[in-house]
Amino acid sequence: MGGKVIVVPEYIEVSGPIVFLAGPIQGAPDWQTRAIAYLRAHAPSLHIASPRREYLHNDFNYERQVDWETKYLRRAAKDGVILFWLAKEAEHFCDRAYAQTTRFELAEWKVRHERDGVRLVVGIEDGFTNARYIRRRFTQDCPRVPLCTTLEKACATAALVVRPTR
Numbered sequence: 001m002g003g004k005v006i007v008v009p010e011y012i013e014v015s016g017p018i019v020f021l022a023g024p025i026q027g028a029p030d031w032q033t034r035a036i037a038y039l040r041a042h043a044p045s046l047h048i049a050s051p052r053r054e055y056l057h058n059d060f061n062y063e064r065q066v067d068w069e070t071k072y073l074r075r076a077a078k079d080g081v082i083l084f085w086l087a088k089e090a091e092h093f094c095d096r097a098y099a100q101t102t103r104f105e106l107a108e109w110k111v112r113h114e115r116d117g118v119r120l121v122v123g124i125e126d127g128f129t130n131a132r133y134i135r136r137r138f139t140q141d142c143p144r145v146p147l148c149t150t151l152e153k154a155c156a157t158a159a160l161v162v163r164p165t166r
Helices: 031-042 061-078 102-118 130-141 151-161
Strands: 005-007 020-021 047-050 080-086 120-124
Touching: 005 061, 005 151, 020 031, 020 061, 020 102, 020 151, 031 047, 031 151, 047 061, 061 080, 061 102, 080 102, 080 151, 102 120, 102 130, 120 151
Parallel strands: 005 047, 020 047, 020 080, 080 120
Antiparallel strands: none
């Protein structure tokens, strides 16, 4: 049976591993659609949680978004993998630091990896700001976390790390 793609604000209970697609949305290209297509083609039994969706005017609910992400990040941490793709900035917004939420989440889940063994895969696109520092810290502190340079390699690695049972 094929895995499900879960997109905010849907709450779907699934059994089996989940890949959570963590990374920038605002100002970033739609890398999540590419990741979903890759995973569906190469690991169709995996469930995928993607926080990106198109919002209608005034349809964004901050609390609902954060709660949804928290639920599925924690679910992937228990049974699955959190795939961080650090895409380079495509569109600049002066009122917001690029990937500010992603950077917080990356640090949070880095610590949870160190403490609890949460499975992570980190992909960093050439041109992502401060990539050198992130690579250095992961190399120092989390040598078992795969660091990838392409989205396809990050997706392939995440599928291998999870090793779905079905």
